[in-house]
Every structure is written in C-alpha cells, then in structure tokens.
Amino acid sequence: xxxxxxxxxxxxxLGGSVARAARARALxxxxxxxxxxxxxxxQARAAGVIDAATQDxxxxxxxADLVVLCAPVGxxxxxxxxxxxxxxxxxxxxxxxxxxxxxxxxxxxCGAREGVAFVGGHPMAGSERSGFGASEADLFEGRLTLLTxxxxxxxxxxxxxxxxxxxxxxQVRLLSAEVHDRAVAVVSHLPHLAAYALCxxxxxxxxxxxxxxxxxxxxIAASAEGLWTDIVRSNREPVLAAIAGYREVLARWEGLIRDxxxxxxxxxLARARAVREKMP
Amino acid sequence: xxxxxxxxxxxxxLGGSVARAARARALxxxxxxxxxxxxxxxQARAAGVIDAATQDxxxxxxxADLVVLCAPVGxxxxxxxxxxxxxxxxxxxxxxxxxxxxxxxxxxxCGAREGVAFVGGHPMAGSERSGFGASEADLFEGRLTLLTxxxxxxxxxxxxxxxxxxxxxxQVRLLSAEVHDRAVAVVSHLPHLAAYALCxxxxxxxxxxxxxxxxxxxxIAASAEGLWTDIVRSNREPVLAAIAGYREVLARWEGLIRDxxxxxxxxxLARARAVREKMP
Numbered sequence: 001x002x003x004x005x006x007x008x009x010x011x012x013x014l015g016g017s018v019a020r021a022a023r024a025r026a027l028x029x030x031x032x033x034x035x036x037x038x039x040x041x042x043q044a045r046a047a048g049v050i051d052a053a054t055q056d057x058x059x060x061x062x063x064a065d066l067v068v069l070c071a072p073v074g075x076x077x078x079x080x081x082x083x084x085x086x087x088x089x090x091x092x093x094x095x096x097x098x099x100x101x102x103x104x105x106x107x108x109x110c111g112a113r114e115g116v117a118f119v120g121g122h123p124m125a126g127s128e129r130s131g132f133g134a135s136e137a138d139l140f141e142g143r144l145t146l147l148t149x150x151x152x153x154x155x156x157x158x159x160x161x162x163x164x165x166x167x168x169x170x171q172v173r174l175l176s177a178e179v180h181d182r183a184v185a186v187v188s189h190l191p192h193l194a195a196y197a198l199c200x201x202x203x204x205x206x207x208x209x210x211x212x213x214x215x216x217x218x219x220i221a222a223s224a225e226g227l228w229t230d231i232v233r234s235n236r237e238p239v240l241a242a243i244a245g246y247r248e249v250l251a252r253w254e255g256l257i258r259d260x261x262x263x264x265x266x267x268x269l270a271r272a273r274a275v276r277e278k279m280p
Numbered sequence: 281x282x283x284x285x286x287x288x289x290x291x292x293x294l295g296g297s298v299a300r301a302a303r304a305r306a307l308x309x310x311x312x313x314x315x316x317x318x319x320x321x322x323q324a325r326a327a328g329v330i331d332a333a334t335q336d337x338x339x340x341x342x343x344a345d346l347v348v349l350c351a352p353v354g355x356x357x358x359x360x361x362x363x364x365x366x367x368x369x370x371x372x373x374x375x376x377x378x379x380x381x382x383x384x385x386x387x388x389x390c391g392a393r394e395g396v397a398f399v400g401g402h403p404m405a406g407s408e409r410s411g412f413g414a415s416e417a418d419l420f421e422g423r424l425t426l427l428t429x430x431x432x433x434x435x436x437x438x439x440x441x442x443x444x445x446x447x448x449x450x451q452v453r454l455l456s457a458e459v460h461d462r463a464v465a466v467v468s469h470l471p472h473l474a475a476y477a478l479c480x481x482x483x484x485x486x487x488x489x490x491x492x493x494x495x496x497x498x499x500i501a502a503s504a505e506g507l508w509t510d511i512v513r514s515n516r517e518p519v520l521a522a523i524a525g526y527r528e529v530l531a532r533w534e535g536l537i538r539d540x541x542x543x544x545x546x547x548x549l550a551r552a553r554a555v556r557e558k559m560p
Contacts, residue, residue, distance in 0.1 A: 124491040144489065183486035187494045190481065194474055195497060196552035197529040201470065201522065203555045206463035209424065210559055211404040213500045214467045217475060220493045221556040225549035229542050236537060242481065243534045247527055249477040254523045257516060262509050269505035272476035275483045276501040279490055 001027055001167035003160075007064035009034040009057065009079060011044055013127060014096045015070030016135025019049045021168040024137040034060035040132030058086040061093075066164060068121075069095035069103075074230040077106035080118060089115040092157040094164075096123055098184060099234040100148040100177035108152050117157035120148040120177055122184075123170060128222040141169035148177040185238035190246055192228055193239075195221040281307055281447035283440075287344035289314040289337065289359060291324055293407060294376045295350030296415025299329045301448040304417040314340035320412030338366040341373075346444060348401075349375035349383075354510040357386035360398060369395040372437045376403055378464060379514040380428045380457035388432050397437035400428035400457055402464070403450060408502040421449035428457040465518035470526055472508055473519075475501040 006028035008015045015033070022028045033053045035041055044050045054060045061067050061083045069079050076097045084107075087093060093116070097103055100120045107118035125143040127134055145165040149158045162172045175183075195218045202210065232239050256265040286308035288295045295313070302308045313333045315321055324330045334340045341347045341363045349359050356377045364387075367373060373396070377383055380400045387398035405423040407414055425445040429438045442452045455463075475498045482490065512519050536545040 124489065126493075144491070146489065179485075180489075183489045186482045186486040187490040191478055191494050191497045193530070193533060194478060196549050197526055197533070198471055198474060199552040199555040200529045200548070201526045202466045203551075205459075206466040207555065207558060209404065209426065209460075209463045210467040211424070213406075214471050215559060216496045216499060217471045218556050218559075219496060221552055223553070225546050225553055228549055229546040232537055232545065233540075233542055240534060240537055243530055243537075246477055246481045247530050247534070249480045250473070250523055250527050250530075253473060253477065254520060254527070257512055257520055257523075260513075262513055265512065266505050266509040268480065269476050269508060271483075272479040272501055273503070273505055275479040275487065276475075276498050278487060279495060279498075 001163040003028045003065040003164070005030045005032060005064045005066075007032045007034060007060050007067045008050075008070055009060065009067065009083070010070035011035045011040045011050075011132050012070065013130045013132070013134045014123070014139075015068070016040065016044065016049070016132035017125075017137065017139035018068050018070060018096070018168070019044060020135055020137035021140055023049050025167055027164060027167050028066070032060055032064065043132055057082055061091070062086045062088055064088070064091055066160065067091065067093045069093070069097075072227055072230045073097040073099045073103070073234045076103040080106045081110060084110040084113070084116070087113070087116045091116050092160045093118045094121045094161045096121055097234075098122060098188065098231050100180045102234055104148055104150050104177040108150050112152075117152070117154045119153045119157050119161045120150075121161060121165070122146045122148070122180065123165065124188075128220055130224050130227065138169065140165065143170050145170035145172050146180055147172060147174050148180050149174060150177070181235050182238045182241075185235055185242040186245075189231060189235055189239050190242040192220050192223065193232070193243065194246065195219070196228075281443040283308045283345040283444070285310045285312060285344045285346075287312045287314060287340050287347045288330075288350055289340065289347065289363070290350035291315045291320045291330075291412050292350065293410045293412070293414045294403070294419075295348070296320065296324065296329070296412040297405075297417065297419035298348050298350060298376070298448070299324060300415055300417035301420055303329050305447055307444060307447050308346070312340055312344065323412055337362055341371070342366045342368055344368070344371055346440065347371065347373045349373070349377075352507055352510045353377040353379045353383070353514045356383040360386045361390060364390040364393070364396070367393070367396045371396050372440045373398045374401045374441045376401055377514075378402060378468065378511050380460045382514055384428055384430050384457040388430050392432075397432070397434040399433045399437050399441045400430075401441055401445070402426045402428070402460065403445065404468075408500055410504050410507065418449065420445065423450050425450035425452050426460055427452060427454050428460050429454060430457070461515050462518045462521075465515055465522040466525075469511060469515055469519050470522040472500050472503065473512070473523065474526065475499070476508075
C-alpha cells in the first residue's frame with residue numbers, strides 16, 4: 001500500500017497521527033497538510049512528518065491521490081462540498097469523523113464526477129488530549145476503523161481506503177452510516193456524557209475521596225468540550241435515544257432500591273456484568 | 281507499628297490483602313484468620329501468610345490485640361455484636377466495609393467494656409476481582425484509608441488503627457460515618473451503578489464497536505453483583521440521592537440537546553471537565 005500524494009486536511013490529534021503513521025510506514029510518497037498556520041504545522045514540518053503545507057484547500061487537494069479530512073465533525077460536510085470540485089481524476093476522499101450520516105449525505109449530494117469517490121471513515125482511536133502535540137504514529141495500531149461506504153462509493157475507493165487503514169495498523173469493518181451512528185451513540189457518545197455527568201454530580205468535598213474507579217470512569221471527561229458538543233450536535237437523534245435508554249435503566253434501579261427489591265437489582269447487575277464480559 | 285496477635289475475619293480480596301500486607305511488613309507477631317474453611321484458608325496457610333485459622337469467631341478474637349473484620353458490608357453489624365463480648369482487655373476492633381453508618385451504630389450499641397474499642401475503617405482500594413486469590417500485599421500502598429471514629433472510639437484505638445494502615449502504606453483520613461457514606465455514594469457507589477447501566481444500555485451489536493473509552497468506563501461493571509447489591513442496600517438513602525442527582529444532570533442535558541442549546545451544553549461540559557481536572 002502506497003499512494004503518491006496524501007493530503008491531510010486538519011493537523012490536530014487525528015490528522016497529525018494520520019501523517020505520522022503514513023510517514024513512519026511509508027504509505028505515501030508525499031504528504032501535504034491543509035490547515036490554518038499554527039504551531040502544529042511548523043512542528044510537523046520540522047519533524048519531517050509533512051512535506052508541504054498550504055492554507056488553500058483547493059490547491060492542497062487537486063493533485064492528491066488520497067485526501068483525509070481530519071476536521072471536527074461539524075465542519076466535515078462543508079469541507080466535502082468545498083473539496084469535491086477540485087479533486088483530480090482517480091482521487092479518493094475520506095474522513096475520520098465520529099459521526100457519519102451527515103458527511104456521507106453531503107458527499108452523496110455532490111454532482112457525480114468520473115473517477116472521484118468518497119468513503120466515510122472513522123478510526124476508533126483517540127485520546128482525551130488534542131492537538132498535533134498529542135499525535136502518535138501508532139494511534140491506529142490494533143484499533144478498529146469503521147468505513148461507511150454508500151451506494152456512490154466505488155469498490156476501488158473502498159479498497160484504497162481499507163488498504164490505507166490496514167497498513168496503518170487498523171482492522172477495518174464496513175457498515176452503513178446509520179448503523180454506525182446509532183452504535184457509537186451507545187458505546188462512545190453516551191459514555192462521554194455519562195462521564196461528564198459523574199463529574200458534575202461529584203463536585204464538592206466528595207471529590208477528595210475519589211479513587212481509581214472514579215478516575216478511570218471519568219478520564220474521558222477531560223476531553224475538550226467543544227469537540228464533544230460538536231459530536232453530540234452532529235448525532236443528535238441517536239444520542240437522545242441513547243440517553244433516554246440509559247436514564248430508563250437508572251430509573252428502574254432507583255425504583256428497585258427504593259422498594260428494596262434486592263434480588264431483582266442483583267439479577268440486573270448480573271446481566272450487566274455478563275454484557276461487560278462479552279467485551280474482547 | 282507492630283501488634284501481638286492480629287485476627288482477620290474473612291479472608292477474601294481485602295482480608296487476604298490485609299494478611300499479606302501485615303506479613304510482608306511485619307505488622308504483627310502472629311496472624312490468625314477466622315473464616316469458613318475453603319480454598320483461601322489453605323492457600324494462605326501454605327503461603328505462610330497466616331499462622332492459624334479457625335471457624336470459631338469467639339476463639340479467634342479473644343486473644344487478639346487488633347481484629348479486622350473483612351466480611352461483606354451487610355454482615356458487619358452482626359459480626360461486631362458477635363465479636364464484642366469475646367474481645368480481651370486492650371483489644372481494638374475495626375473493619376474494612378465500604379459503608380460505615382450501620383456498623384458504627386452497631387458498635388455504639390454494644391455495652392461499654394473497659395479497654396475495648398471499635399473504630400470504623402474503609403481502605404479505598406479494591407478490584408473488580410474478588411477472593412483470596414486476588415489479594416495483594418501492596419493493595420493499600422498509596423491509597424486513602426478512611427476512618428470513622430465515633431464518640432465511643434478511644435484515642436488509643438484510633439491511633440492504633442491509623443498506625444496500622446499507615447504502616448500498610450495508606451494515607452489515613454478521619455471523618456464522620458455519615459459524611460463518609462454520602463461521599464462514597466457519589467464517588468464510588470454511583471459510578472459502579474453508572475458503569476453497570478452503560479453495559480445494560482449497550483447490549484446488542486453496538487458492543488462489538490466498543491473501544492478503549494467504553495472499556496475503561498465499564499471495567500468496574502465486572503465486579504461481583506452480590507457485593508454491590510449488598511453495598512447499595514447498606515447505603516440506600518445516600519445512593520438514592522446520588523442516582524437522583526445524576527439522573528437530573530442527564531435529564532437537563534437531554535433537554536439542552538433536544539432544544540439545540542449547544543452553548544449551554546458546552547458550558548456545562550466545561551464545568552464537568554474542570555471538576556475532573558481538580559482530581560489529583
């Protein structure tokens with residue numbers, strides 16, 4: 001797996017890690033970054049992680065074989081529409097957003113262009129840290145990367161994006177954007193909100209007594225709130241459904257505790273433990 | 281810090297770790313275990329962690345200088361009442377339960393005996409594993425141990441129990457049983473229920489997509505449900521208050537998301553992150 005020019009739009013934690021992974025594993029002959037000038041671009045160039053940088057999206061993407069959009073999810077649909085007319089023949093466009101329905105719809109809404117295709121992507125890797133300074137060449141190693149091809153994504157494009165992520169160390173899985181968004185609402189977006197909510201509920205003196213369990217459960221509540229607000233906004237209906245389901249479980253347990261139904265509570269906790277033990 | 285005879289009632293994860301810590305750090309001349317005969321007692325004796333074992337509570341505690349009750353929280357008040365008449369002059373009784381009000385009340389309800397005292401204790405250390413096989417000599421190293429002396433606990437007894445835990449590697453803090461129980465409801469009991477509830481909400485295909493964040497947040501949902509039902513039952517009112525507060529935060533965020541109040545959601549998440557960042 002090796003492309004000619006790889007263009008990465010946005011050089012934060014994920015974009016920086018895509019660039020580092022591509023450089024470390026020689027996945028591209030040339031790596032171009034598109035982004036606002038900032039400390040990240042300078043660091044990336046100094047470290048030899050990118051070959052060139054530009055603030056001009058059109059110029060950055062027009063010679064690229066593979067373009068990876070690494071901007072916050074709310075910006076992705078607009079970036080797809082802005083980049084689309086400037087992609088050259090044979091170019092494949094993908095992204096790393098945590099929510100897929102809107103960005104896939106934006107690509108499907110662009111006029112068909114011979115030899116140009118979009119495939120939605122989501123490497124399930126991240127950190128509560130952000131910015132290029134937190135990027136790592138091995139961020140995707142051993143992680144799942146989800147691709148959400150639509151009817152408009154060519155087989156060739158799906159193969160190229162799959163091969164890229166596999167070469168970066170990921171296991172690739174294909175699913176629809178809608179199934180993806182409902183699943184991540186439950187296993188990622190809800191847990192983030194649940195962690196933030198535990199911190200809100202624990203403010204005050206109690207916090208001084210917090211131990212390792214609380215620390216582990218709320219680590220992700222150190223994540224940048226702007227990014228998470230953006231993700232929740234982009235995945236509103238599935239997130240609302242996930243919160244409602246979670247509150248329902250808690251309400252049921254509150255009732256069992258209030259009424260002293262200990263056997264039923266224990267049976268419910270046992271079922272929850274069984275779910276946890278299914279995890280790899 | 282060194283006592284003559286240390287008696288440990290219950291040789292599971294915590295009791296086993298108390299025995300191992302005491303042996304490794306020479307905190308007692310002699311270590312006696314009281315418990316039902318089972319594989320744990322045999323292993324402990326074979327490993328040289330205990331010197332003797334008995335199933336007879338009265339016989340096990342009567343020559344002891346320090347008795348540590350390491351049974352499930354629901355059993356502690358009864359064990360305090362059962363052990364009390366058999367303690368010899370100068371004996372100090374303590375426990376490792378995660379809930380303190382009931383066990384302290386049980387001790388306060390025992391007839392005064394010259395030179396015999398109880399001090400409630402709670403080492404904030406544990407594991408989702410249980411049983412003697414999971415015990416470790418360093419389990420308490422660097423952890424907080426909370427003591428909840430009542431008006432009936434003598435200074436001498438508080439000093440002896442404090443010195444024991446400090447010698448086992450803990451930092452000791454004193455607080456009232458009521459303040460303790462409200463605080464742990466929020467930073468320990470609620471997070472356990474929240475983790476179990478995330479697993480319940482995530483059952484199904486979504487679970488296959490769960491990543492590291494979900495794994496960290498739900499690690500404690502692998503804990504034994506019987507122990508946690510017992511803890512919740514023993515700390516019912518503070519746990520109900522903690523769940524209600526948590527559900528209120530989630531309900532508010534559900535409303536902000538439904539109504540598209542993104543700035544207010546982001547401000548709330550920022551406050552939650554600030555709480556998380558106050559943690560050591």
